[in-house]
Structures are given as structure tokens and as C-alpha cells.
Amino acid sequence: MKQNIIGALCALAVMGGASAQSPKKPVAKPSTKAAAAPAAEEKDAATLEFEKFRAEMEESNPAELFEMKGQEQWKAKRGPKNVSLAESCDLGQGVGKVEGAYVKMPRYFADADAVMDAERRIVWCMVEKQGFKFDDIAKQPFANETFTPDITNLVTYVATHSRNMKIAVPLDDPKVRDAYEVGKEIAAYRAGPYDFSCNTCHGTDGKRIRMQNLPNLSTPAGAIKGVQGWPGYRMTGGVMLTHQWRMGDCFRQQRFPQPKYASDAVAYLLTYMIGTANGQVYKGPGIKR
Amino acid sequence: MTKKMILAVAMAAPLMIALPAAADGDHRAKAIAVIKKDFQPRGQAGLDRLAEDGVQAICNRTGNKPPDYIEKAMTADQLATVKYPADGKLLGDWKEGEKIAQSGRGFTWTDNPGLPVGGNCYNCHKIAPKETSFGTIGPSLYQFGKLRGNTAETQKYAYSKIWNAKAFNLCSEMPRFGHAGALNEKQVKDLVALLLDPESPVNK
Numbered sequence: 338m339k340q341n342i343i344g345a346l347c348a349l350a351v352m353g354g355a356s357a358q359s360p361k362k363p364v365a366k367p368s369t370k371a372a373a374a375p376a377a378e379e380k381d382a383a384t385l386e387f388e389k390f391r392a393e394m395e396e397s398n399p400a401e402l403f404e405m406k407g408q409e410q411w412k413a414k415r416g417p418k419n420v421s422l423a424e425s426c427d428l429g430q431g432v433g434k435v436e437g438a439y440v441k442m443p444r445y446f447a448d449a450d451a452v453m454d455a456e457r458r459i460v461w462c463m464v465e466k467q468g469f470k471f472d473d474i475a476k477q478p479f480a481n482e483t484f485t486p487d488i489t490n491l492v493t494y495v496a497t498h499s500r501n502m503k504i505a506v507p508l509d510d511p512k513v514r515d516a517y518e519v520g521k522e523i524a525a526y527r528a529g530p531y532d533f534s535c536n537t538c539h540g541t542d543g544k545r546i547r548m549q550n551l552p553n554l555s556t557p558a559g560a561i562k563g564v565q566g567w568p569g570y571r572m573t574g575g576v577m578l579t580h581q582w583r584m585g586d587c588f589r590q591q592r593f594p595q596p597k598y599a600s601d602a603v604a605y606l607l608t609y610m611i612g613t614a615n616g617q618v619y620k621g622p623g624i625k626r
Numbered sequence: 627m628t629k630k631m632i633l634a635v636a637m638a639a640p641l642m643i644a645l646p647a648a649a650d651g652d653h654r655a656k657a658i659a660v661i662k663k664d665f666q667p668r669g670q671a672g673l674d675r676l677a678e679d680g681v682q683a684i685c686n687r688t689g690n691k692p693p694d695y696i697e698k699a700m701t702a703d704q705l706a707t708v709k710y711p712a713d714g715k716l717l718g719d720w721k722e723g724e725k726i727a728q729s730g731r732g733f734t735w736t737d738n739p740g741l742p743v744g745g746n747c748y749n750c751h752k753i754a755p756k757e758t759s760f761g762t763i764g765p766s767l768y769q770f771g772k773l774r775g776n777t778a779e780t781q782k783y784a785y786s787k788i789w790n791a792k793a794f795n796l797c798s799e800m801p802r803f804g805h806a807g808a809l810n811e812k813q814v815k816d817l818v819a820l821l822l823d824p825e826s827p828v829n830k
Contacts, residue, residue: 388720416780446690519660523657525686526657526686527682527686528676528677528682529676529733531733531808532792532799533684539801543762544761544762546750588665589736593665593676594673595671595735596666597664600663601664602664605657
């Protein structure tokens with residue numbers, strides 16, 4: 338197992354180097370043999386193995402490759418207006434400042450007159466400051482096995498600069514508080530063919546789907562579990578995915594239609610979830626199964 | 627359907643007035659408006675899925691704790707929707723039932739709408755002892771038949787519960803598999819057999 342992991346890591350490092358030399362090339366799918374689905378009877382052992390693996394990986398996390406790319410893209414002059422995000426984008430801590438910004442979002446941004454999570458805010462900057470078209474970004478906003486969008490790298494870069502900081506969503510701002518309360522209602526909203534809401538799975542302590550533990554998002558201890566590790570490098574498929582993506586995947590499993598990218602609905606839900614985790618320590622971009 | 631919706635609306639109106647938390651109502655109204663605005667259809671998951679039916683509306687507005695008189699009236703209404711096989715036989719093939727219980731497929735925007743839908747049973751319940759990967763949102767169903775007896779009454783209960791879980795507990799977390807069109811009569815019978823057939827591993 339360990340050798341496989343090291344093999345996968347080396348493959349990753351090589352690919353990271355290759356993509357750094359040719360930045361247009363999408364991040365390729367690394368070998369995921371190490372994450373091959375375990376047999377049913379081995380699942381407990383596999384879970385333990387994964388926890389051990391995650392601990393070992395903390396110092397050399399695959400997310401770093403995306404962070405490095407994100408850092409280049411944050412600083413580079415890009416888009417039709419040929420400006421960098423570093424010289425134009427305010428994440429709430431001043432123009433260009435990324436330190437601690439991720440754990441203090443979602444927050445209200447007067448220039449956009451909207452409550453925005455980190456990903457939504459960066460997209461806003463790309464559109465308003467750099468001149469990219471929203472529809473182009475929203476066309477394929479999340480990574481797949483052959484493609485990682487710039488926004489994913491940028492979110493990972495920004496999130497890295499909140500590593501080991503306490504979550505501090507400004508809930509004393511009435512607009513953020515309002516978004517939190519609306520998000521809480523979205524989480525409770527049952528609909529669709531199976532009558533599911535977010536809370537069906539994530540509203541009480543100590544529940545599981547199959548062997549998967551379900552965090553209770555209504556408590557700080559549970560909510561941080563839903564925040565931790567995002568954006569995350571997902572072993573299944575070998576892709577880097579964001580918190581926005583995760584919200585969409587929950588709605589998919591809820592049998593709902595798809596939430597629009599960088600919308601109020603997702604921002605409010607994230608305000609509820611991350612706001613509930615206020616005071617808990619965010620460990621930075623992580624690894625997911 | 628129409629009758630149920632009229633009932634829901636008629637009951638929801640006085641209920642909302644009676645509820646004290648007006649602020650919650652505002653946030654809920656905003657949440658519904660945001661949901662209507664911010665979702666897009668994908669695959670088989672159309673926007674029609676965002677609309678609440680009568681049961682969902684009542685459960686959403688009462689925090690899943692409707693007053694007794696609504697619970698009674700509406701569970702009876704839900705029970706009336708259950709379709710039983712014409713020949714009255716409710717016990718199918720437990721081996722087929724096990725396959726249905728294992729599958730969690732169906733109804734998501736990535737599922738092929740032409741393929742059969744799974745029962746999702748192990749996602750939430752312990753059932754046959756051989757399957758150790760089971761969820762805990764619902765109660766354990768292990769030894770369901772052994773504890774309750776494979777009687778006509780128990781068969782009818784199990785069939786009805788799977789067809790429409792809201793016939794017994796209005797705001798149950800469990801989907802209404804028959805009512806939703808996920809499982810057909812034969813599939814529900816096979817699941818009844820998984821739970822009640824003395825030969826099923828559930829009752830060994």
C-alpha cells in the first residue's frame with residue numbers, strides 16, 4: 338500500500354512539473370491504483386488505511402500542485418483587461434490580500450451587493466476585474482479527469498493561505514446573518530421524488546449511509562467536518578474539487594436538479610454551513626476518498 | 627392528487643398563522659424564492675422536482691413535527707394511495723429483494739432514466755447479516771420477520787410502508803418508493819419477502 342502511495346505521489350510530482358512547464362496543458366489524471374475500491378469485507382481496514390495515508394500526506398499534499406498553479410494565476414496579468422487578481426481582487430481583507438481570507442468568507446461585498454463564498458468572489462473578480470465572461474467560466478466550472486479549471490487552482494491557492502486558522506464568518510453583519518438564516522432553510526427544504534433535504538442525512542448526530550459517517554451540519558463540531566478538506570484532492574478519479582462542487586453533488590444525491598454555479602443558493606448554504614463552524618480550526622485544502 | 631393538495635393547502639393556511647416564528651417564515655419564503663431562481667434542470671432532474679407536494683409542504687412548515695390532527699388526516703390520505711397487487715399476494719422472491727435492497731441507483735441527474743431504480747435499503751438499514759456495509763438513518767430490519775411473524779397483517783404493513791412510508795409517519799425520512807414511481811408492485815413484493823420470508827437470511 339505504502340509503495341503504491343509513493344508511486345502515485347511520484348507520478349503526481351512528475352505531472353505537476355510537466356504542467357508547470359506547459360501551463361496551457363490541463364492537469365492530467367494521475368494513477369489512482371492506490372485508491373482502487375476495496376472489497377466489501379475490507380472496508381473497515383480500508384478506512385483505517387486511508388486515515389493513516391491522509392496523516393502521512395499532510396506534509397506533501399497533492400493539493401499543493403494546484404495551489405502552485407493557482408498562485409501563478411493569481412499573480413499573472415490575465416483576461417481581456419490584462420490585469421492580475423493580485424492587483425485588483427479584494428477578498429474582504431484588502432486588494433490582493435489572501436492571508437486569512439478564505440476562513441472569513443462567505444461575507445458581504447458591497448461592490449457586488451451580494452454575500453459571496455470564496456469561489457463565487459474569485460469568479461466575480463475574474464469577470465469584473467479581468468474581463469472574463471461568466472458564462473465561459475460557468476460552462477465547465479469543476480474539474481474532471483482530464484481538465485482542471487483555473488478557478489479551482491485559484492480557490493485552492495486562496496484556501497491554502499487560511500491553513501490552521503479559525504473559521505470566522507462575519508455573522509454579526511446583518512446581510513450575512515440573513516444569508517445564514519436563508520441557508521438554514523434551504524438545508525431543511527424537503528422536495529423531489531424522495532422527499533430529501535440536506536438535513537435528511539446531515540441533521541442529526543451519529544448517522545451513516547452505508548459505512549460513510551454523516552456530519553451533523555447543525556453543530557459546530559459537525560459543520561467543520563463538512564468544511565474540512567475542501568477544496569480537496571479526490572482520490573477517486575484523481576481530481577481537485579471545490580466546496581461549491583460538493584454542494585452540487587449533495588443536491589445530485591438528494592435527487593434535486595442542479596444548483597446554478599456561483600449562485601445565491603450555494604452561497605447561502607455555504608454561509609449556513611461555514612458560519613455554523615465558526616471558531617473551529619480550518620486545516621487547509623485536503624484529500625478526499 | 628388534487629384532493630391531497632387541496633387538503634394540504636386548506637390545512638397549511640391556518641397553521642402558518644398559528645406559528646409564532648414570523649421571522650422563520652420570512653427566511654423560508656426567501657429560501658423558496660432562491661431555490662426557484664437558482665436551480666437548473668439537468669438530466670432527468672427537472673425543475674418540477676423543486677415544488678413541494680402536500681406532505682413535503684406540511685413537513686417543511688412544521689419542522690417535521692405536524693400537529694396530531696394533520697398527522698392523522700394526512701397519513702390516512704397517504705395510506706389510501708397504496709396500490710396492492712390484484713391477486714392479493716404480497717410475498718415475492720427474497721433473492722430478488724436482496725438485489726433491489728443493495729442498489730442505490732436511480733433518479734439522480736447522472737442516472738440513466740431508462741434503467742431500473744434501486745431500493746436504497748442498505749444505505750439506511752441493517753438488513754441481512756452478511757452485508758456489513760449498512761447505514762443507520764433507519765432502524766435495523768435484521769430479524770424483521772422472526773420478531774413480528776410472517777402474518778398477512780405484517781405483510782400488508784411492510785408492503786404499505788415500502789410503498790408509502792408517509793402513510794404511517796407523515797414526516798418519515800424514508801422515501802415513498804411506490805408512490806414516487808421508483809419501485810413497482812413486483813419489486814415491493816420482493817422486498818417484503820426479504821423482510822418476512824422465513825427462508826430469507828434476514829430471519830435465519
